[in-house]
Amino acid sequence: MKLTTRIFGEVEIEDSKIISFPNGIIGFPDLKKFTLMHDESDDNGATNTIKWLQSIEEPGFAMPVMDPLVVCPDYSPEIDRTKIEDVGDLSDDDILVLVTVTVPHDLTKMTVNLMGPFVINVKEMKGTQAIVENDNYPVKFPIYDILKKNKEANS
Structure with missing residues (x-):
């Protein structure tokens, strides 16, 4: 399937790479x-830290x-x-947990939402967005300094 995206331009998506979210995602139930x-131009042999959850139905939407971890x-x-x-x-081998990243103009204010993770069954390619029951995880967890330290440690 060909898809014209806002971030990646025209891309070919294999059916096996499509993740179904039966209930949609928070704020976008449809x-x-x-x-x-992920941006292959950033691929320096290491796994890219930030990936994009790209909508198939709405090619202009990617988060x-x-x-x-x-x-x-x-x-x-x-x-x-x-x-x-x-x-x-879900078994430990089949589960992928992702969190949304907020990237403002001031990159030092970058955060992740630890309260509403995406839980994906990679074996069945089905996902959902859940709300965490324990309240010690914030919606806006600052990550800029952590990512900077990780990058320095891997250089």
Whole structure:
């Protein structure tokens, strides 16, 4: 399937790479099909920190996401199982957890939302966005300094 995106231009998306969100995502309940993309020009052999959750139905819509463990190594959200049962049976090998990244003009104010992670069953390619039950994770967790330290440590 060909898709003309705002960020990546025209891209070819394999059907096997489409993630179905049966209930949509928070704020966008009508968007139910997404794919994960990253900027290959930034690929320096390492896994890209920030990826994009690209809508299939609305090619102009993509949100930056990342693995929360990169910035919060002890991230262990409590999520009501009934809220994520529509993604199928989850095992540690089949689960991908991502959080949204907010990138303002002032990059030093960059944050991630640890309160509303995306939970994706990579085996069945189904996802949902959940709200964390434990309240020790903020909606705006600052990450600029953490990413800077990680980059310096990997240089």
